[in-house]
Amino acid sequence: MAEIPKKYDHLEVEKKWRHRWEEWGIYRWNPSLSRERTFVVDTPPPTVSGSLHVGHVFSYTHQDLIVRYQRMIGKNIAYPMGWDDNGLPTERRVQNYLGIRCNPHLPYDPDWTPSPGGGKRKEIEEVSRQNFIEACGLVTAEDEQVFEHLWRRLGLSLDWTDTYATIDDHCRRISQLSFLDLVERNLVYQVEAPTMWDIDFRTAVAQAEVEDRPQHGLFYDVRFALEGGGRLLIATTRPELLPACIAVVAHPDDERYQPLFGKYAITPLFGARVPIVASEHADPEKGTGILMVCTFGDAMDVDWWQASGLPLKQVLGRDGRVLPVTFGEAPFQSVDPARAQQAYDEIVGLNAKQAKKKTAQLLAQPGSFPGGNEAALVGEPQPVEQIVKFFEKGDRPLEFVPTRQWFIRVLEHKQELLDQGDKIQWHPAHMKTRYQHWVEGLNQDWCISRQRYFGVPFPVWYPVTDAGEPDFASPIYASPGTLPVDPSSDPAPGYEESQRDQTGGFTAEPDVMDTWATSSLSPQIQSHWKLDPDRHARLFPMDLRPQAHDIIRTWAFYTIVKAWMHEGEVPWYHVVLSGFILDPDRKKMSKSKGNVVTPEDIIDDFSADAVRYWAARARLGTDTAYDPGVFKVGKRLVTKVFNASRFVLMQVDRAVGEGELPGPEHIGEKLDLALINRLRTVIEQASSALATFDYAAALQVVEESFWTFCDHYLELVKLRSYSDEDTPARRSAIAALCWALDAYLRLLAPFLPYVTEEVWSWRFAGDGPRRSVHTSPWPFLEEVEAVPKPKVFGSFDAAVEVLTKIRGTKTTAQKSLRWPVERLTIVGPEEHRDALAPVFEDVLRAGNVEVANVSVSDGAAPEGERFSVTVELADEMES
């Protein structure tokens, strides 16, 4: 029996158990057990280059609560850890930190090493893609340690022997295998088409990464000339796209414009002759009801252009600046090419914002309206609140730029993907609706190519034609056995490296896959899909996907897509969605808000158990206000567990010393039986709540019961268990205390893994699974069956009621709770007196009442109460 310390030092205790758990390896997956006995978690790999905040602690704790329960009910747990280091955020960080930039055309230099602090150098060093990836690897390894340290402190029961990083060889291999599999199934294609483009990151982005932001814009009223005379007023927010105007459209039912359909308009400044067309796209209510279609102002322009067959006039480049074009040549015909060119030259090279301003100025000048001295711009621009699409990580609006991109065919499989969603259980259930809305609302295929470097390269090359151009129509794919490959340093199959970028040779696909193309494979990455069929069968489909609800449209959706496309399966049976942490003013918590308290600080102050308690109080899917008060409550519970356990085990120690703990067969006193009987309900309720992932409900039941145990049962049983004589009454008390504490520790273990393990080690730890509370069996009902059911119910509550009355009288009289009672009169109906009788002795002891000073009689009790209780206190303390 271990020495019981007087005070609880959470930092020391946490450190001790953290190391011992690692030593014991109790959180490791056993690969030899069958799938049925295993509980598999698709752990979210956090973006390591992001900053850690309390939101992480929140959702990762939720997973761990579920996992710890599953472990205790005997499941073999597969709970690995992954890091999402692949992608833009890391790239940016590495560039700044090391002062390097990727040049994918450079060859790999095996001797190159990054110099820390390189970010301070003046010139930026260019390195090959593989060197760049290695540098990213070094930086992210540091970031990963920060996360790992926090996860360990939090007590997450992760299997640290089984980790992955989304850029490592294994993940690149799985990602490339996935791509090749999709090629084989004709589920992926490449196309040169206008796609949403971020001009700062200079990459394509996917629909899921786009967000709307309200912007203050200006509506410019611009006059177009009608061919053969007349004019037309068009409202636009993007005058800089005027040179890209290909048509003018109005609603077919709009009587104002019906006579114009089929005729032509002449654009101001640039003199382009554009058709006036009827189109459902136009809203008669908006602006002047007639609008210009440009290539490209928005998604509608793209749709319209594709259907129209009109030529493309691209005026914005990949950097968002106005491209040089020649007027008079197709497609930039003009009724006055010289004048058009003159106007255009004023905006060439400007960014969209500058070009907008300049074009507006030009339009305001007299003579900008074709054939006269009038200005095309009418009146002052009107301020307008508009909604503009942005890349979620971007700072400037997205543009539509024609580029060659790879897409996965999701649009034509919406129904199948909805069906997959139905096969998965969503917790809470209403979150499925979000998934459905997203799938139903998809309007583009999944763009997976990014014009970046720190990502998984496409395992693709192209032949270089005799004309020296890549032949994109004839991609050369890597063979699966050679993966992972980097086409920019590995030659295409059947070619020599010397033929790279040579006529008749090959060239690399320069793009990388979006990070979601890899993280959507987290189940397959963990199961070693296509590499280890046996392991795959033991892990896939998984049981649980924990995640936050904001990434249903990305991570959850993409993972469902991949699992369905590759194997026609769901990736997991259950998804649990954590809510967000909100500021006290109910806004989503963010760094910029100044919530600078780090999770490590909070653990230092309140203990890991207390922080877990805070997370565990929040139900799935429910956003929760950040309330440090809850940490305090958690800390109080931890302290209470420590102190109550200390009391119980000291009593046990006094009674049996080093001897064996008395078994449940000694429990005979009615109060003790009543206690155990109450625990039956607690175990039932907590178990069924946890089985449906409702850890918060389980905690509530257990916590409430534990406080009752401390506040009432311990007080009632205290003096009986103090007894120096080894009577059946004392033995019953000791046995009940042991039984109850043993159960409470296991019930609380998923929530408070440290303090429960600490207490467990004092007296309960045994051999085998019972070495740790976390591998001990979850309390099951058979354990309760070993203790007889009380014959009369309500004894516990009756005892509590009378004791509370006695305490109340003393408190009101401002006397100590030890103060003796002169006279106790209890009046109540038979039913309640019968319930009270067997536990009455305990009540009197706890209330410091002499049996001789008590009278109990038949009669009515006040409404809602069992008894009418009258308490007269003694005059003196000593009586």
Added chain:
RNA sequence: AGGCGCGUAGCUCAGCUGGUUAGAGCGCAUCCCUCACACGGAUGAGGUCCGCGGUUCGAGUCCGCGCGCGCCUACCA
């Protein structure tokens, strides 16, 4: 603009398939150093359950309509 969720004590939240006087913790007030715990304990004061209608013997709980908040999706000339 549609969808989803939420609106219960000053604050944070429980209240399952409708059932007698609506719960907890924090905070607050008053008191108590009793041999597990003052990082504690006892007791108590706090609520027209967002509003209005309806169903019902009975509604915080079900239905309808509003109002407010959050999120998702759409709106981008």
